[in-house]
Amino acid sequence: MASASRAIRGPGLSGDPRAFLRRLQSGDEIAHLTTLLFGASVLFITGLLVYELWVNSALARHKFGWAFLWTRVWDPIFENFGALPFLYGTLITSAVALIIAVPLGLGAAIFLAELAPPWLSDSLTFVIDLLAAVPSVIYGLLAIFTIVPLLREYGEPFLRRTLGFLPLFQGPAFGVGFLAAGLVLSIMIVPFIISVSREVLLAVPTDQREAALALGATRWEATWKVVVPFARAGILASIFLALARALGETMAVTMVIGNNPQISASLFAPGYSIAAVIANEFTEATGDLYLHALIELGLVLFLLTFVLNGLARLLILLTAERGAALE
Amino acid sequence: MQRMTTLACLVVAVCLALTSPMGALGDETILVNGAGATFPYPIYSKWFDEYHKAHSRVQINYQSVGSGAGIRQLISGTVDFGATDGPMSDEQLAQAKTKVLHFPTVLGAAVPTYNIPGVSAQLNFTPEALAGIFLGTITKWNDPAITGTNPGVKPPANEIVVVHRSDGSGTTYIWTDYLSKVSDAWKNKVGKGTSVNWPVGLGGKGNEGVAGLVKQTPNSIGYVELIYAIQNNLPYGRVRNSSGAFVKADLASVSAAAASVAKSMPDDFRVSITNPPGKAAYPISSFTWLLVPANVQDASKKAILKEFLHWMLTEGQKYAEPLAYGRLPHEVVDKELKAIAQIQ
Amino acid sequence: MSLRRIWRKVVNGAMLSLTGVCALIAVSVLFLILGYLVWHGGRSVNWSFFTELQKPVGETGGGMANAIVGSAKLLLLASLIGVPIGFLGGVYLAEFGGRTFPFIVRYTTDLLNGVPSIVIGIFVYSLIVLRTRHFSTLAGSVALGLMMIPITLRSSEEFLRLVPRSLREGAMALGASKWKTILTVVIPAAYRGILTAVLLALARVAGETAPLLFTAFSNRFWSSGWNQPTASLPVMIFTYAIAPYEDWHRQAWAAGLVLLALVLATNLVARLVLMRPGSLPRS
Numbered sequence: 001m002a003s004a005s006r007a008i009r010g011p012g013l014s015g016d017p018r019a020f021l022r023r024l025q026s027g028d029e030i031a032h033l034t035t036l037l038f039g040a041s042v043l044f045i046t047g048l049l050v051y052e053l054w055v056n057s058a059l060a061r062h063k064f065g066w067a068f069l070w071t072r073v074w075d076p077i078f079e080n081f082g083a084l085p086f087l088y089g090t091l092i093t094s095a096v097a098l099i100i101a102v103p104l105g106l107g108a109a110i111f112l113a114e115l116a117p118p119w120l121s122d123s124l125t126f127v128i129d130l131l132a133a134v135p136s137v138i139y140g141l142l143a144i145f146t147i148v149p150l151l152r153e154y155g156e157p158f159l160r161r162t163l164g165f166l167p168l169f170q171g172p173a174f175g176v177g178f179l180a181a182g183l184v185l186s187i188m189i190v191p192f193i194i195s196v197s198r199e200v201l202l203a204v205p206t207d208q209r210e211a212a213l214a215l216g217a218t219r220w221e222a223t224w225k226v227v228v229p230f231a232r233a234g235i236l237a238s239i240f241l242a243l244a245r246a247l248g249e250t251m252a253v254t255m256v257i258g259n260n261p262q263i264s265a266s267l268f269a270p271g272y273s274i275a276a277v278i279a280n281e282f283t284e285a286t287g288d289l290y291l292h293a294l295i296e297l298g299l300v301l302f303l304l305t306f307v308l309n310g311l312a313r314l315l316i317l318l319t320a321e322r323g324a325a326l327e
Numbered sequence: 328m329q330r331m332t333t334l335a336c337l338v339v340a341v342c343l344a345l346t347s348p349m350g351a352l353g354d355e356t357i358l359v360n361g362a363g364a365t366f367p368y369p370i371y372s373k374w375f376d377e378y379h380k381a382h383s384r385v386q387i388n389y390q391s392v393g394s395g396a397g398i399r400q401l402i403s404g405t406v407d408f409g410a411t412d413g414p415m416s417d418e419q420l421a422q423a424k425t426k427v428l429h430f431p432t433v434l435g436a437a438v439p440t441y442n443i444p445g446v447s448a449q450l451n452f453t454p455e456a457l458a459g460i461f462l463g464t465i466t467k468w469n470d471p472a473i474t475g476t477n478p479g480v481k482p483p484a485n486e487i488v489v490v491h492r493s494d495g496s497g498t499t500y501i502w503t504d505y506l507s508k509v510s511d512a513w514k515n516k517v518g519k520g521t522s523v524n525w526p527v528g529l530g531g532k533g534n535e536g537v538a539g540l541v542k543q544t545p546n547s548i549g550y551v552e553l554i555y556a557i558q559n560n561l562p563y564g565r566v567r568n569s570s571g572a573f574v575k576a577d578l579a580s581v582s583a584a585a586a587s588v589a590k591s592m593p594d595d596f597r598v599s600i601t602n603p604p605g606k607a608a609y610p611i612s613s614f615t616w617l618l619v620p621a622n623v624q625d626a627s628k629k630a631i632l633k634e635f636l637h638w639m640l641t642e643g644q645k646y647a648e649p650l651a652y653g654r655l656p657h658e659v660v661d662k663e664l665k666a667i668a669q670i671q
Numbered sequence: 672m673s674l675r676r677i678w679r680k681v682v683n684g685a686m687l688s689l690t691g692v693c694a695l696i697a698v699s700v701l702f703l704i705l706g707y708l709v710w711h712g713g714r715s716v717n718w719s720f721f722t723e724l725q726k727p728v729g730e731t732g733g734g735m736a737n738a739i740v741g742s743a744k745l746l747l748l749a750s751l752i753g754v755p756i757g758f759l760g761g762v763y764l765a766e767f768g769g770r771t772f773p774f775i776v777r778y779t780t781d782l783l784n785g786v787p788s789i790v791i792g793i794f795v796y797s798l799i800v801l802r803t804r805h806f807s808t809l810a811g812s813v814a815l816g817l818m819m820i821p822i823t824l825r826s827s828e829e830f831l832r833l834v835p836r837s838l839r840e841g842a843m844a845l846g847a848s849k850w851k852t853i854l855t856v857v858i859p860a861a862y863r864g865i866l867t868a869v870l871l872a873l874a875r876v877a878g879e880t881a882p883l884l885f886t887a888f889s890n891r892f893w894s895s896g897w898n899q900p901t902a903s904l905p906v907m908i909f910t911y912a913i914a915p916y917e918d919w920h921r922q923a924w925a926a927g928l929v930l931l932a933l934v935l936a937t938n939l940v941a942r943l944v945l946m947r948p949g950s951l952p953r954s
Contacts, residue, residue, distance in 0.1 A: 031850035035763035038756050039776045042820060046779045049786065049794045056797055075524040076495075077517075107693030115687060116694070124698055126942065131701040133871075133938045134931060135878020137905045141912045141927050142704060145920075149543070172486040174529060174544060190697055218683035248787025250881040251909060259493035259530025270529045275789045279881055280532060282793065283362075284396030284495035286419060286521065291399075298790045309785040358892070358899050360805065372727040375891070386892040388900065391728075404804040535914035542915050558729045559915045650729070 050302075057296035059289050068296060074261040074277075076285075081293035083300055085261040089178065089271035090301070093253060094246040096182025096267065097189055102239060104186075105193030106228075109235075112194070113201035114223050125198060132191035140255035143184045148175040148256055151183075156268050171266040176258040179267040184252045189242035196241065200234030201227060233315045240312035244305045250275040274301045355384055357627050362390040363397020363410030364497045365533040366435055366552045367615045370650050371410065374643050378635060385631050393533060395495015395521040401427065401618050407628055409618035413500025413521050414597035426621035428670065429596040430636055430663055431614040433644075434585050434653030436576035437501045438563040438611070440556040441548040442541050443468055443482055450564040451476040451573040454610075457566070458510035460487055460548060462517070463527035468546065476573070483546075490540045490549030493530025495521040501613040502550045505601040550611075553577075554651045568610040569602050580609035581653040589656035596663070612653075622671050629670060636667050705931075712928025715921040720929075725891060725902075731918040735926055737893050741901035742930075745811050745887060746877055748897065752816030753876075754869055757823025761865075764824070765831035766853055777825075784821035791817055792882035800886060806900040811887025815879060819872040826868030830861040863944055870941035874934045880905035904930045 060068065060081060071082020108128075112121045152175030159169045204227050212222035228235070258270020259280060274297050285291040368391035375387040392400075394411035401409035402423045414429055439452055446468075456472040459465035465472055468482035492499045503519040517523050529544070531537035537549040538559050553576050556563040565573040574580045587603045602610045619636070623629035640663055644654045655663075719734045726733035760780070764773050795814040800806055834857050842852040858865075887901050889910070894901035904926050911923035 026848065027850040028848050031853065032763075032767045035759045035767060036772075038759035039763040039768075039773075039824075041756055042760055042776060042783060042824065043779050045817060045820070046783050048798070049783075049790075052794055052797050053790070056793075073524065076522040077520040077524065104693050104696060107690040108697045111687075111690035111694040115690065124694060127698055127701055129942075130935055130938055131697070131704075133874055133934055134701075134704065135880075135905060135934060137878060137880045137908050137912075138704075138708070138927050138931055141908055141923055142707060144912055146707065152544070172488065172546075174488055176529060176540075176544075187700055190700075194697060218679050220683040220686045221679065224686070244785055248785075248789070250787065250789045251905075255909070255913060259532070260525070260528060272530075275787055275881070278789050278793065279884060280493050280530075281395075281495065281522070282796075283885055284393050284399050284521075286395055286399050286402070286495060287422075295793060298793050301787055302790050305785045305787060306782060309781060313781065356895070358890075358895075360888075360900060362888075369728040372891070376727045379892075388891045390889050390891075390900075403801060405800055405806060532913055535910075535916075538915035539913055554729070555915065561915075 053295060053299045053302060057292045057299050060292035060296040063289065064293075068293075069300070072263065076287070076290050079287065079289050081290070083274070083297055085263050086272055086274040086277055086297060087300070088263045089181075089257065089261075089273040090247055090275070090304075092178050092267075092271065093181040093185055093257065093273060094243055096179065097185035097246050098239065098243060100183065100186035101190045101193055101242065105190045105238075105242075106197055106235065108190075109194045109197035109201060110223055110228070113198045114219070114227070121198075125195060128191045128194050132195070134188075136188070136249060136251040139184055139188055140252040143180065143252060143256045147183055148180055151175050151180050155179075160268075167265040168267050171264070171268045173268055174258060174270060176256050177268050177270045178257065178264075181253045181257040181271070181273070182267070184256055185246045185249060188249065188252065189246050192242045192245060193238050196238035197231070197235045200231040200238070203234075204230050233318050237312040237315035240308050240315065244308040244312065247308070248275055248301060248305055250279050254279050274298075356386055357384060357631060358386045358388055359408070359628055359631055360388050360390075360406045361397075361408040361410060361617075362392050362400050362406045363618070364394040364412050364615055365391040365535060366394070366412045366437075366496075366498045366501075367410065367433060367652065368534070369554050369558070370433055370647055370652050373646050373650065374639060377643075377646065378638060381638075382634075385635075387631070387635065391533060391535075393492070393494040393521075394497030394500065397618065398521075399495075401620070407623070408620075408632060410616065411500075411521075411618060412497025412613055412615040413504070414599075414616060415618065423620075428619050428621050428666065429616040430619060430666070431596050431616055431655055431659060432639060433615060433647045433655065434581045434612060435615055436553045436581050436609050436612045437498055437505075437550050438553050438556055438576045439548060439566065440538070440541055440551050440561045440563040442545055442561065444485075444545050446480060446482050447562060448477070448480050449562060449575065450480065451567065452564045453567050454506075454509035458506050458513045461489060461491070461506065461526070461528070462510075462513060463489070464512075476567075485546040488544050488547040489525075489528030490531055490537050490544070490547050491525050491528045492522075492533070492537060494532050494536075496533075497521060497613075497615065498534055498550065498552060499523065501601060501611060504599055504613075505611045508602045553581075557651055566610050568606075568608055569604060570606045570608075572606055574607065574609045576609045576611070578648055578651065578653050580607055581612045582656070584608040584610070584612035585614070585653065585656055585659075589658045592659050592662060594666075596659075596666070614655075619670060621669055633667055633670055636670075637664065640664055708924070708928050708931055711924040712926075715925035716928060717925075720922065720925050724893070729916065733922075735902070735904065735907055735922065737890060738902040738904045738907045738926065739929070741808070741887070741890070741894060742877065742903045742905070744808055744894075744897075744901065745815055745883070745903055746873060748808065748812035749815035749819055749876060750869070750873060752813060753819030753872065754823055756816075757820045757872070758827050758865065758869075760820070760824045761827025761831060762853065762858075764828040766849070766857070777828075780821045780824050783817070784825075787881075788814075788818060788879050789881040792885045795882065796885040803898075805898065806886060806888035807898045808887055808894060808901045809897045811883050811901065811903070812897075814882035814886045815876040818876050818879065818882070822872040822875065823865075823868055826871070827861075827865050830864030830868070831857060833864065834860045867941040867945045870937050870944070874937040874941070877934055877937070878905055878930060880909050 069083050072084045073080045073082050152173050156173035163169045209222050212226040253273050254276035260270040261272040278294055285294055371389050375389055394413050397409035397411050400406045469484045500521045507514040507519045531540040534551050534555045538551050538555040541547045541549040565575045567573050583605050584600045584603045588598050600612050640660050647654050722736050723734035724737055791814050795810050799810040842856045883903055883906050889906050890900045890902045908923050908926045911919040
């Protein structure tokens, strides 16, 4: 009995080493320490990862400094490296992906949360969760043989004919390029937006909806003007999470982006993303500065996703508190 | 629950047991790892396959990841040998912890391959045309620089899609080495190397990636090793050589390009044969090399490497020509057979 | 009815139908993917795909037997690395610990979860491949195992927390010490959820390509033991898809079908395990 109550308190720091050793003999302390060590190993691993990234990008960081982030050139021969083309490619493809995926995902989430009967909603969500499980390389495989030719033959010429006055849709149609990569990314992130937004929408208290309907709103107006704004923090969080996923996506992007480190206003042009250039050039970076520049790109990507994930988590926290406060 | 745990443990134990005897059997087979150029990948994969058939205990695992990666991984020591079509520079050799030996294996050619709707003829390219296309100054297929040397062919007025390598490539080295020799504009703006700052174009990974992109993209032009164009039924052009003749890449023209250096091959075998003298020579030819460390720690791997090199120089050469690679000149073969002794 | 009311009704109908269309598009994309893959892959899968090794470049035929076994080995070792750390870490978060340290652990786990897989590949390359001076199945497994940790950890914590307090308190009232309670009461009550989490983590890393590019590399032959580079399905799909050879494309489709079938099957099993009655602990 006495040992049980001590176990519930857990191993504290009392000044008596013999008592500590005695407590150590009981299984609880061992269990506590063991699991704590395993939990702490995650800290160790992540710390080691950041350390390795930091140390192995030292040459590039010292040579280029902050200017690395806005230098346009990527020249292995003259050893001049800059992150701007890759930042541009990463951000543009993610932006295209969001522009397509957010309306689509939000619309589908609204349907599943508000309109569909529970059996339909659950089964469709099940199917969409399966979509989230498809590996990236398979999206790439499909994209090379379906999206790229379709864009080259029909999609991009069509856009050029109709919206060609915008610099976004000018230039020759290669098939591969920012648009293709953005499209593949949008398909990949839609399931995340749908599943998180649907859950957040379902969590909105029913009295909010009923109040709106009681005041004479149509179902759409109740949804769009009351429920969605109520859930807006959670929806925003889902967008951030989807964005973080899109930024780090490697294989599907590398197979369809065209692999050209240039900044171009046109979406038809080939480009490059941070993850894609690392995948293509890492094993062959002859020269330490080259390798360090690539690792510095990895560090930049890591920081980007870190910030976005942090923002998303903050938003989710805010939503949870807000929802709880209103109960 | 306990049944499930026992079952899980049993499954794991069985799996581990199954994979370990492969390790026990593996004590009999020796795996040698190499990586590098995609340029000679078809002949290398054939060689390593044939060698394995003849010596079943030896497995030489070659990964076609590009010359740049081959050089880098050899310098880092993560592979046992490398392969490149762009010889290592003095700086790269200094970076390696041990001395690295170059062994030429075959002769190959980088050809301009294209996919132009409505044009199946073999086009003639001048050096100026090639430099202009890859610099981005010549943008349409019906440019006079192209039509001027191809009477009777009417290319469409479409934009040229340039395809180059996205990875560090010896084929890029050969191509840019040639362009640097024939075009001052290229030399000053871009230079030569395994990875350059391309003015225009799409990037493909490996010779395979470039051939794949050219095959699928209309109005495109790229540079690949000859066999990739042949195996994929892609048309490729003739290039004007230093004597003014438009020459098609084939066994004869590639061997003619090597003939000029066969007798004067330097001791370390690093030599460039682009834009050589000779009326019949194809101007964008090159040797391709295996990179072997001069000091190999593992005795069995050392023996395998030396035996393979010997086999490659004697038996292996006969597989080259069916795959459109040129055999090494016999002076070079003799010199190399002597150089194998340098591997300690 | 006034014009405004008619307009609002029209907008209502239109927008609600539009949301239905969105859901339809999202779902049909999955079926299109599956259908296309099944059609192309189904035509290409044959017995030699599962039993033979790759042929030299340019020759047709051959298969990916070594890649299938290679992927299996990678996943086996990855689970042995990732699952214990994740599971025991989850036990710690759910059962022990105060406020700050568990918060830090949770936050860092989410951080690790968000790290792009290519960055994990860089990390393991500099940590293991450079130091051991060769590519290896071990390095590839470590990379995949690291990616499994966050998923396993958070899910284990969640499912352990779901176990009602009354079960724990009942055990303790009977005199069991804490660790005995956890081992014999709490974990068995949550094991279905934890199993689901492990399966989902496995399915997620089974398709990862980027980290393997610099760790397990690839192998033309059978890879024996854990210290040699190994072929794997995702890397083979990538290599063959970007190449120009038609036969390689055919094999890439077959590999894609096999990989997707395995991943989806694992996901289905995991979710069905969770949905069975009695899987979630009741008070």
